[in-house]
Amino acid sequence: MKRILPVLTAALILAACSAGAGDAVRSDELPPLYPDYVGVTIPVGIAPLDFTVRGADELDVAVSACNGAEVLRSRGGKCTRFPAGRWAALLPKAAGDSLSVTVSARFGDSWKTFKSFPIYISEDAIDYGLTYRLIEPGYEVYSHMGIYERELSSFRQREIIENTRFDGCVNCHSFNHNSPEAMSLHIRGPHGATILTGEDGMQAYNTKTDSTLGFCVYPYWHPDGRYIAYSTNSTRQGFHVQQDKLIEVFDLDSDLQVYDIQDNKVISAPQIKRKGIWESFPAFSPDGKTLYFTSAVQVEIPGGLPQSRYNLMKVGFDPATGTIGKDVEMLVDAAAAGCSITFPRPSYDGRYLMYTVCDYGTFPIWHHEADLWLLDLETGETRPLDEVNSADTDSFHNWSSNSRWFVFSSRRDDGLFTRLYIAHFGADGAVGKPFMLPQRDPENYYQNLFRSYNVPEFVTGPVPFDRIRAQKMINSPERVQFGFRWSD
């Protein structure tokens, strides 16, 4: 009987499908889904993976788990609409296993039933949500933008702060090990400031000092919460005249420093502020004793831009004294390989470091060839993440707090508007097929979304950000001035 039951159930599903789909023609092809959810690996706590089938006028979809014992249906309409409650109840039952999805679609007057495909359900938990900036993928002028928080188990998106509240641009937001309690947020424009939130509440800072290049950007928190590593970049843009490329973002100069929240001082050292060398994109190791960053030999701008190549470096850091180590060590010699590294992000378990590789420069967002790479910090081996890379830009990435998931931005959808993808990263280093951030009607949603996702970062809970207070603080001229000291 135990054997017959699943078979009977499966037969009933197929019967139901064909009943809903009339006399559908069976096909051995996989359905042309948007987004492509075929064979993706998802966590239990993810919102329903609704989708459309390209060119289809109507769908009849059955999602089954546990050998067909549990079935979820979505009938009618061009887009599936899986009930959120039933979806949430179904996923835990398939954890460690997979869902089987059978799609029947009507094209004109005829129905077609595609080959079933799996969606793998990982037992690894994912964080509460994502934060990101939404901004038009533009040039120098900016319009409406904001930093938002998205709950991953639903489609709920909430404003953290939008630039309708003040004149300016919001960027460079960062949380400490994905904790929503401590955030660094940079505001540019006439009300420029860096907002820090944490145990001591919220404060607006002027991060530019007489001893540093400019405002602090590209933040990365030290795990103990006392320090934040920043770079200061004298950034410019250039605009290509040929069609293959649009924009080049580059630095005329850049340095690193570590901000000590307790002493209100930025700490720098000659070895991370070298003349003729551009240092950028700092990131602390999970134990807080190493500072990873990228660095390049200065070149003539704009002529030498195609020769500007950043290597992956590291330097020691003593959190007890706030001392930056003397010896800078090269981890990956990208310049020798004819490429450039940006956005180093160590996994929180300390085993891997993910980074973006492009042909040259420090801003891969506008480089179609940009891909994600992985460095095994134990073995020193590097490899491209072919499991997730696409033909177009694959770029900014961050790890979940348990290091079992990572989010990255990609322009694979249309070549311009950056969308978010999440991929599973197994304990054995195996990487699952990534899935696009789910939306209730994804084709319609993304088609009508003229803003790009920027700087995605996981958060372990809702961000307790007092927007009204932040708005007042930003619009007020009062800023706490960063101090400066050299490292011992």
Place this chain on the structure above:
Amino acid sequence: MTVLAGVGIYCFFAFRYPYHIHFQEQCQLFESTWAYFASVASVPGGFADWLGRCLTQFFYYAPAGALIMAVLLCGIQLLAWAACKGKSLTAYALSFIPSVLLLLFFCDENSLAGGAVAIALSLAAAVLLSIVRKERLRRFLEAVAAPLLYFLCGPAALACVLIVIAREIGGTGAKAIPFSLLLLALFAVCPLVAGRLVPYPLSRLYVGIHYYRYHNMVPGMLWLSALSTVIPVVVSLLPGKGKSILPGTAAYVLVAAAGVFLVLRTADMPKEEWMRYDFMVRMQMWNRIMQAADLRNPDGPKTVSCLNLALAKTGRMPDAQFSYFQNGPEGLIPGFRGDYTNPVSTGEIFWHLGMVNTAQRFAFEAQEALPDFQKSARCYRRLAETNIVNGDVEVARKYLGALCNATFYRKWARETLSLLDEGTIFEKRPELARARDCRLHEHDFLFSDTEMDSMLGLLKVENSSNAMALDYLMSWCLLRKDLDRFVECIPLVDAPAMPKSYQEALLLRWVLTHSDFNGLPSYISLANVRRISEFISDVQAKKSAEAMQKAYGDTYWFYYYYRYLSDNDLSRDEKNTSGPDSGPYSGGL
């Protein structure tokens, strides 16, 4: 009288100010979708703003826009009149004040129709509330209406609150004061509550989010209009129905005269002229631009750039450019400014030159710079085109998808999508094929407005049929008074006869570097040689600039010595007393 005012308003917008109407339309993209409505109407005043945008989409046709403005402003006058309790002639005359102030408001291209719609809705609500006779019911409805109107119309709904208060006090006297204060307090609290719900600072919630394009400026005229709606109501409530204050006819004459005078004074005609030229560029009315310039020689920097584009598009630039006022290279290709006006028309120049990426950047930046965060239908269309030319079809489809939701762009967008599907886009849209062929294929570099001559030269070198690039290159050198570079580029000219301005420039350089005319290239006409000799004689005779303009205003020589005097020119003039008579050729001829 209302009809007469309506005719006057229509005539003003249809015949004197039509390009402001067009300009308003191109600064928005009204989409007939629920999502668009929800996004616009979800903030205080959003519903009025949505209605205003809905009306503005018809400004695509200036007569329709003028008619809408006339109906809207006359409607406001009639509603202000209807809100009056007593129907005196004085109150009737004063009921025109809000509309007159709004007319002044709309002389500014940054004024948004949503503000006028908000006042109209508020007045309509005041009129409807006045119909209710039962006091308790009316006051209940008034208390409900105050926050509701704030949400629908924004803070301009204060007009309704003030009218209601005036009528309540006028009706029941001091007994109505507590209720009136309560109503005012209720209305004043609305922005405080809204501040917790929508991402706008309190100042904007009190002043209005979408009444004016620049959110950091208070639309004073709109607010005067909103507040003035209560004037006729108060006058109508006064004993004697206002007759003792001002005779009705006199009031009418005063309002009408002040209105006409102020509107004519406030109308920004230089901007209207630029908008006219920009509109003609957008519609590619090259001959009309030439006709307009022949009637009145434009002298605004942006207007001159439109004229130069028309000269190039009609093939007249090398011969006729200096027959018109020129204000330096900025009048040929204006530099980039991060606002929402300049990049639009400058982007047109790059588009026609075949600098597709730059045209795309300018279109994108122009709409990003719209201070009220709207999108521009005109820019979306250009972005769709540039992306098609660049082969970024999926991105183009996104823009076209949005344009499919816009009434006056739907047909074009759908046709374009069909052509993309068929793969015949470049066959059916020759303008796109031309841009594709003209753009750079072999050379890539970062755009630099200080190396415009190199970029223009490469456009010509890569595509010899790009005559416009050559015209712009030569003109760029001439307008910068860089005769050495001009001469270097002369071999690129492949014309049966050397154009007039080129001959003049070559002659000028000749006399600056030679002691006589021996060996002068044969393509320089004798007539030009004679004329430059006369020019030099007249300069040496120290004829006035006016006389020189009259005699030589159509020559490059006049431009070279009397126009676009850069710092170098000025310092040279300071050192050498004045003009060309102290140049190297003066002794040579």
